[in-house]
């Protein structure tokens with residue numbers, strides 16, 4: 100064994116019975132704020148990301164007022180908007196078009212880059228993954244801390260952009276030029292401190308953060324697996340994180356390059372993305388021209404598509420863990436799932452232009468991307484099928500994490516299946532940029548990934564805090580959330596089929612009439628969906644209270660409340676600095692539930708059996 | 715608490731953590747510069763015929779810089795090898811040279827940028843482009859006067875004058891050319907906004923120069939204050955040099971691609 104491991108072993112061998120406090124007490128600042136401990140960083144990421152999710156959600160809550168009751172004063176919040184953002188943005192408490200665009204762009208950006216990904220990849224990846232592979236910490240703890248602080252800085256920059264003159268970015272979460280290039284310029288608008296430029300700066304910080312995080316995750320999985328933890332003994336969650344890390348590592352830098360170029364366009368007056376002959380407000384644009392807006396789209400979607408897998412894979416990993424644990428059965432087809440996730444990761448680099456069918460691409464090019472897009476749905480279906488079959492014949496425990504995990508399956512299924520018509524050029528043309536798209540990806544991300552993340556929060560909460568969240572309030576959280584999510588997103592498909600555009604300010608209604616008559620018969624859904632979204636906000640209150648109150652008042656959980664097999668549950672609770680009291684050694688695969696002949700219904704990965712038991 | 719394999723290699727992977735880390739980081743750097751190179755290709759293919767300049771930049775300083783970086787890469791390896799073999803003095807000399815080379819690179823690059831900022835170009839309505847030195851006192855809001863700096867420019871300029879019916883016979887290298895503002899669609903010095911070529915050129919070389927500076931700071935640290943570790947934990951220190959070296963070779967490699975793409979093609 101390596102000298103370092105022995106050293107680590109020695110230090111922890113002694114503290115066996117008094118785990119929980121470290122040998123050299125860390126100061127408050129080092130322990131909770133500038134921590135290098137992967138668990139604390141995971142919790143920091145988790146709480147920050149949950150706050151951003153709430154914030155991004157509220158932006159949409161306000162936008163839904165404008166969609167349901169166009170051009171009327173927003174009750175209560177309208178006054179606040181006018182006070183904070185000014186008459187120009189919210190005259191008399193009514194949402195202006197600029198404000199609507201700005202909230203829309205920032206909703207997308209915040210949910211994706213500051214909410215879902217940091218929660219799924221960074222929070223759970225940090226907290227759970229090193230425990231599951233049996234590592235004392237991440238491979239590079241200080242880089243890990245830098246990653247969190249860079250993320251937070253990026254988030255703060257995004258927040259600041261709301262209050263600069265002109266308001267936050269308005270060109271969608273995709274920031275397509277030339278629109279994004281000419282947005283937020285003009286008299287009274289600062290060259291750096293304006294919405295779009297701050298968006299780019301924020302993105303560069305977020306990209307740096309995810310770069311540090313992904314290097315760390317890969318290095319930890321490769322280098323710090325405990326003795327006996329072979330590749331095929333890794334929990335599926337670790338595989339999912341591993342592939343996600345590769346996607347972030349390789350797909351994000353081109354967007355960083357694109358970000359630098361857009362920054363140059365805005366600050367140094369270059370024309371990377373600005374075409375010749377551009378006319379703005381009736382005047383020729385001042386730059387040299389000659390650039391290519393399509394270049395941005397390519398670079399953006401080269402990240403953008405892998406990014407959707409970055410959003411879903413950690414969720415799939417969490418669901419796999421929770422399902423196996425609560426069905427008390429091994430995952431069905433673990434190996435095929437592992438291969439499927441690897442293939443998925445690889446293919447996700449080859450499908451990006453399916454977001455660009457309407458850019459007039461050559462039929463040969465679109466044939467290629469249609470083919471790859473359909474091929475990539477195969478591994479997704481493999482994983483989903485394995486998860487569903489895993490339930491078959493299990494004696495299922497319906498606790499809160501399990502409810503969310505089970506609900507994830509059909510919701511992700513709907514999301515994935517509605518992607519198939521989008522994969523084909525012919526069917527995508529009428530659906531592109533309609534509410535159908537919004538319905539499609541929200542089914543995968545909101546009742547999909549977000550449910551998986553809720554399952555993860557309920558599932559690992561006891562490991563992080565030593566206390567259980569309330570089951571009762573968990574159920575109260577789950578059922579309304581499940582129903583309301585469908586009330587919001589299902590009608591979007593109807594509206595999309597009818598042709599309602601995804602970015603119509605005022606919900607497709609102008610002066611009381613439908614902007615386009617063909618959409619008339621579906622516009623009444625706007626009010627229904629809006630009310631569902633506000634009720635969804637109310638339905639999150641039990642979760643928020645549960646989350647904070649259980650920290651103090653929840654039942655004590657013990658070390659392994661779910662009777663789980665993986666290493667993360669074979670540590671003291673909460674795990675001490677360095678995680679394990681003895682260096683763990685792994686003897687078997689991750690899901691040895693209900694092993695015939697073994698007295699208990701779970702057999703932990705690190706449990707050493709003596710001769711008699713082994714027979 | 716100690717992280718395993720910080721210094722020793724893990725037997726089954728054959729790597730210590732930082733070495734894996736730097737390779738991963740470099741993979742992402744490849745994608746970063748890959749994004750920029752693909753932008754270069756995209757913009758070049760999409761450029762209006764005749765407007766993409768060929769060999770418009772001065773070769774001399776760039777060639778010198780190529781040499782400087784190659785030398786620095788060699789000395790970096792030798793510095794690492796010396797430290798590994800326990801020859802502290804040699805290590806100091808070689809890595810010292812590497813840092814000096816990095817400074818020389820940045821110096822030459824700044825000189826080059828300075829030169830670019832003092833060259834001007836006009837693009838005429840028919841898309842001909844004339845570049846040269848600006849004659850400030852003969853440039854005003856009606857006309858722009860340049861001393862063309864290349865044969866091609868001179869000829870293009872003469873043609874312009876011929877069309878204007880002015881003294882096209884005037885000869886001599888220091889021929890001044892005056893352009894009527896209303897015939898000019900673009901006029902500025904060589905800054906990023908001059909054309910998509912200069913956008914790409916400044917962005918790529920600027921980002922590369924930042925990498926050079928970053929690498930130089932790290933190597934300088936290892937040469938100076940960081941070298942104390944040589945005496946306390948030599949193996950760890952040699953690892954650090956190796957990691958810094960890998961980064962440095964990557965930075966050099968990027969330049970090896972940039973040089974032909976921006977200066978020769």
Ligand code: HEM
Nearest residue numbers: 407410411453454476479515518519521522531532540543
């Ligand atoms: C499994 C099969 C899937 C297929 C075949 C598929 C296909 C597509 C296609 C072709 C589009 C572009 C439609 C258009 O803009 O006209 C699209 C949009 C989108 N998809 Fe999927 N998708 C799948 C799964 C997923 C998953 C798992 C996620 C996320 C976790 C996701 C997230 C998105 C997002 C965010 C967009 C919209 C981006 C935007 O325009 O703002 N998709 N999908």
Ligand SMILES: [Cu+2]
Nearest residue numbers: 404407453454
């Ligand atoms: Cu996609």
